[in-house]
Amino acid sequence: MKSRAVVLVSRPHGVAQAENFAIREAELGVLPEGHVRVRNAFLSVDPAMRGWIADRGNYSAPVEIGSVMRSLAVGEVSESKVPEFRPGEIVTGWFGWQEFADVAPSSVVRRVKETDLPYSLALGVLGINGVTALVGLETIGEPRPGETVLVSTAAGAVGSAVGQIAKILGCRAVGIAGGSEKARTCRELFGYDAAIDYRGPGLAEALAAACPDGVNVYFDNTSGAISDAVWPRLAVGGRVVICGTASFSSWDPWPNGPRLERHLLVKRARAQGFVVFDYADRWEASVAKLADWVRAGKLRYSEDVLDGIEACPDALAGLYRGENRGTRLIRITK
Amino acid sequence: MKSRAVVLVSRPHGVAQAENFAIREAELGVLPEGHVRVRNAFLSVDPAMRGWIADRGNYSAPVEIGSVMRSLAVGEVSESKVPEFRPGEIVTGWFGWQEFADVAPSSVVRRVKETDLPYSLALGVLGINGVTALVGLETIGEPRPGETVLVSTAAGAVGSAVGQIAKILGCRAVGIAGGSEKARTCRELFGYDAAIDYRGPGLAEALAAACPDGVNVYFDNTSGAISDAVWPRLAVGGRVVICGTASFSSWDPWPNGPRLERHLLVKRARAQGFVVFDYADRWEASVAKLADWVRAGKLRYSEDVLDGIEACPDALAGLYRGENRGTRLIRITK
Numbered sequence: 252m253k254s255r256a257v258v259l260v261s262r263p264h265g266v267a268q269a270e271n272f273a274i275r276e277a278e279l280g281v282l283p284e285g286h287v288r289v290r291n292a293f294l295s296v297d298p299a300m301r302g303w304i305a306d307r308g309n310y311s312a313p314v315e316i317g318s319v320m321r322s323l324a325v326g327e328v329s330e331s332k333v334p335e336f337r338p339g340e341i342v343t344g345w346f347g348w349q350e351f352a353d354v355a356p357s358s359v360v361r362r363v364k365e366t367d368l369p370y371s372l373a374l375g376v377l378g379i380n381g382v383t384a385l386v387g388l389e390t391i392g393e394p395r396p397g398e399t400v401l402v403s404t405a406a407g408a409v410g411s412a413v414g415q416i417a418k419i420l421g422c423r424a425v426g427i428a429g430g431s432e433k434a435r436t437c438r439e440l441f442g443y444d445a446a447i448d449y450r451g452p453g454l455a456e457a458l459a460a461a462c463p464d465g466v467n468v469y470f471d472n473t474s475g476a477i478s479d480a481v482w483p484r485l486a487v488g489g490r491v492v493i494c495g496t497a498s499f500s501s502w503d504p505w506p507n508g509p510r511l512e513r514h515l516l517v518k519r520a521r522a523q524g525f526v527v528f529d530y531a532d533r534w535e536a537s538v539a540k541l542a543d544w545v546r547a548g549k550l551r552y553s554e555d556v557l558d559g560i561e562a563c564p565d566a567l568a569g570l571y572r573g574e575n576r577g578t579r580l581i582r583i584t585k
Numbered sequence: 586m587k588s589r590a591v592v593l594v595s596r597p598h599g600v601a602q603a604e605n606f607a608i609r610e611a612e613l614g615v616l617p618e619g620h621v622r623v624r625n626a627f628l629s630v631d632p633a634m635r636g637w638i639a640d641r642g643n644y645s646a647p648v649e650i651g652s653v654m655r656s657l658a659v660g661e662v663s664e665s666k667v668p669e670f671r672p673g674e675i676v677t678g679w680f681g682w683q684e685f686a687d688v689a690p691s692s693v694v695r696r697v698k699e700t701d702l703p704y705s706l707a708l709g710v711l712g713i714n715g716v717t718a719l720v721g722l723e724t725i726g727e728p729r730p731g732e733t734v735l736v737s738t739a740a741g742a743v744g745s746a747v748g749q750i751a752k753i754l755g756c757r758a759v760g761i762a763g764g765s766e767k768a769r770t771c772r773e774l775f776g777y778d779a780a781i782d783y784r785g786p787g788l789a790e791a792l793a794a795a796c797p798d799g800v801n802v803y804f805d806n807t808s809g810a811i812s813d814a815v816w817p818r819l820a821v822g823g824r825v826v827i828c829g830t831a832s833f834s835s836w837d838p839w840p841n842g843p844r845l846e847r848h849l850l851v852k853r854a855r856a857q858g859f860v861v862f863d864y865a866d867r868w869e870a871s872v873a874k875l876a877d878w879v880r881a882g883k884l885r886y887s888e889d890v891l892d893g894i895e896a897c898p899d900a901l902a903g904l905y906r907g908e909n910r911g912t913r914l915i916r917i918t919k
Binding site (some may be wrong): 471474478493494495496499502505506507508509510511512513514515516517518519520521522523524525526529 | 805808812827828829830833836839840841842843844845846847848849850851852853854855856857858859860863
């Protein structure tokens, strides 16, 4: 039996394009001892991938040229040479952009227990995105009922969960999204109290109107001009979750912006970088909480599914072109 | 009996100069009921005063034109019409730049209990500066033994205490100061493990050499070019205490600099603004701890005493000219 894989063939400067990848097909060999063979059902396409293949230091080890693109995936165990896993189990983990993955058990992040819900959710609202939203908001944002939580990329995979969780926790949720359609999605699908199209005129004025008492928690996925408009609106004691910097496709040269130190001092505010992989101990409890909210209809999600491994090479660049509507996934098995 | 006071007569753009103040003399009237009359011994000259008289929003209410310049001071109760205070007691509080202050008890910050030590310490290492150093370091810096604590304005009133407290807590202390003389003072008087003259060549290289394992805690009193060299050296999980922005004499127009968001994210670092007045509940215990360290010879200090109320109007501008050597104070009574 053959398996296809997407391999990194050159290192991009900035966002990876289709030509930085190649699809390689190979015969599946004998599964090595101590390994599990996973037949991938869905592959993840995540903004963080830009960092994993960037040409400069980052918070993860780089993907090497010639190796399969690193990715979270969800699939079914098709063969096992370890006692912990049996064929037929649904697992999610670091299985890469490929049809079949032969991996050590340490690459399995977790067994999917929520098999009453679609498997793809393991890569979205019950996976890295949902857990990022919940744990980032809980540990750094520390929102209190009645406070205003502002979210950039508010219609995105992480942002939409942040906004809804803020509402569940009794906060006022305000979103910033690119385009009037996404802003409408924020209000109508995800239940934000207000949503602002940052491409429209008067972002600063719109923020002032939507956050009359200031911003208690800013969940920042963008940096850049959006954040520059938000910082002056921070309330005293505000908390800023630095979760992503989607406004910039490259930090070489390093971009300048209005200095944050005075905002931090005058508002006695706190800003902290958040990388979900530092919080492995909170993963299971967080997924269980998120799954309960999904079942109760309190936590909605939006998926943008591309079909077949052929869709992988251009999928990441497409994210940065803003073409997706919801969490981008690649479906491998029907 | 007459008393002289320093009054704010015009609002500066940037740092207040001597001409923004005037000295007014008036006959001391009858002490009003419910008030205490304090004969000031020492007046404080503090970098934070720039903010109190700035022409834009700040974290304190502005000093009004025509009123006595706000200042901490230490002095002796000369007359009292409240039961809590008796003549002869030594008190510190918001007594302003004047020889005699008639104040309500709420203006008294504390009774000076450490009367075995010089009274002037209530305005320095046992006052706002020492408490800022200790509480800022404890609550935001959270240094652990063996970590590297880096301090800007390392020879200053706050910075010199931060460096020494870091050593007392078992950390490695590295200072940044302006000029080779101040750097030497850091090493020889205050016991820093290393001190860097930021005016010398190669600040980034000097920081790399002095902090080979990165910076775990950065106690930032400056912002600006000094901080720009520090942020790339932050260790993973680093904490930045934003305590002052002495590099800038004005934030209008707002200065730009290298964006912090990516540093915060990649290093999972935290930056938080610190204003000591938010921590009134920690004041007494902090002063007691600092006084014990002073008595034990573990916490040294340096004072820069100017004589007489005539020295007040130019004293703040002088701080920003960098002319002081130690905590600047005005001595009123011998």
